[in-house]
């Protein structure tokens with residue numbers, strides 16, 4: 001099983017035990033530019049789980065390279081002790097380690113003190129996503145930055161790293177030099193391709209000169225930047241061919257996307273709307289042009305997908321980063337012939353890249369132990385005082401709490417009032433393009449089974465049941481109900497979002513959705529109804545639809561709504577409805593907004609917690625806890641994390 005994936009491969013003089021790569025990704029675990037214990041523990045978990053190669057997140061090569069306040073910097077020897085501890089922790093498990101060398105050019109995201117970012121780029125061409133106007137690089141500064149790449153690579157080498165990766169993907173500085181839409185220079189670094197690739201060639205040559213032939217050099221490029229100002233794909237291949245012939249790099253790493261635009265940035269971490277391994281044809285183009293190994297990255301979540309890409313000859317190694325954020329033991333499980341035990345990533349982007357965009361350490365919606373290797377994960381120890389625990393509600397919070405408590409040695413009974421476990425995740429998977437979201441239920445149910453939980457469906461927990469079972473501890477994960485706002489709707493046809501999702505009620509052909517929470521429900525329903533042929537207007541109370549969603553999910557959903565002709569109105573606070581109109585007030589000005597010619601008002605107004613059982617158990621003397629939506633409306637991520645926190649307590 002997975003013979004190709006688990007066959008060794010060489011990158012330069014470095015041999016990897018298998019072809020599974022944890023690619024460079026920001027973790028928000030660096031502090032003041034340095035490696036932390038938390039970052040080491042995070043990567044150590046992936047090495048223990050069997051990754052062949054870990055490429056550590058970007059390290060800035062020059063002071064002008066600081067693109068976030070929480071990145072690594074390889075600009076000083078002070079960084080070497082931290083890198084050394086990281087390298088040793090990863091290599092102790094037979095995993096190889098590379099470090100990414102990085103300069104963002106004009107793709108500056110933030111400063112650490114709130115001042116306007118100063119960006120340097122080949123030319124003064126603004127960035128449309130971060131709205132930065134860069135300063136053109138002087139020749140002296142170009143030379144300084146090239147030397148910065150070489151010095152940084154040498155520091156990684158002194159720290160014991162096996163290699164480095166030049167980040168020329170996603171429109172970062174080396175790609176900006178390559179791209180004639182962004183590089184308008186008329187000196188030796190602009191004009192014909194031979195000039196535009198000069199910066200990259202100088203970087204690779206300087207690194208090789210500084211580190212010698214045994215330190216592996218990978219080059220990461222976007223095979224397709226998916227932007228109106230994108231690099232020409234044939235030129236990208238020509239650049240790879242040139243560096244291959246010159247022997248300046250040891251492998252090529254092909255991905256997609258461009259940080260400079262919303263349409264391109266989605267492909268940095270493609271959400272679930274994209275097919276598994278959709279970038280493989282891009283890698284195949286590069287592979288056909290070069291004689292060195294090619295890594296491909298792009299939503300390769302399962303070993304079966306990786307094996308198929310390798311077997312087809314599209315690439316030599318597969319980047320499977322989120323697959324290992326979600327399940328660090330993915331390689332070991334695949335190698336053991338147990339792929340069914342893998343907790344498959346669902347491409348939701350909520351806790352991995354979603355956390356990065358909010359500036360806090362990455363994790364996983366399904367496996368909150370990720371990123372918490374030094375805090376919560378070590379507390380999943382066997383209990384010294386086993387108890388009988390009754391959990392009411394088999395949504396994500398109840399499932400996670402049950403699995404953790406039972407794995408720790410408690411006797412757990414999990415009761416679900418309905419015929420199916422899963423809670424609101426069952427509804428989320430009904431939306432267009434989100435069928436994979438149901439994977440969270442599949443995965444949690446498997447963990448519940450493996451831990452030995454007794455699961456009872458169609459079993460509402462009542463005060464009588466609690467009295468009869470007499471558990472030591474009751475955990476209420478009873479979820480929430482749709483919130484019905486106190487507004488006048490006389491004569492109006494009003495449906496709740498959940499009911500529409502379940503196919504209950506006829507929304508007619510002219511629908512207004514009133515979205516209060518700004519999550520997946522409003523946008524997802526708008527898409528579903530538009531696809532069903534309805535004319536849809538989406539009124540959101542905040543400044544934009546999907547405000548609470550991870551950027552890359554939100555932006556993709558916004559693109560889909562745009563294509564379907566859904567009208568979006570922000571700042572709209574629901575006021576009332578009648579037989580053919582819905583009334584809003586502008587949430588900033590208070591002015592009236594009227595939507596006329598409406599068949600149905602669909603309410604996506606959030607949820608009210610269901611704590612009926614808590615009230616019924618008020619006099620019960622045992623220990624009662626409330627988690628998940630039953631405590632206060634939660635995202636699936638919040639609910640699973642709360643289940644974990646509940647589960648590690650005795």
Ligand code: SF4
Pocket residue numbers: 322323325326344345346347348349350351352353363364365366367
């Ligand atoms: Fe995958 Fe979602 Fe977990 Fe990210 S948060 S690793 S996309 S399941």
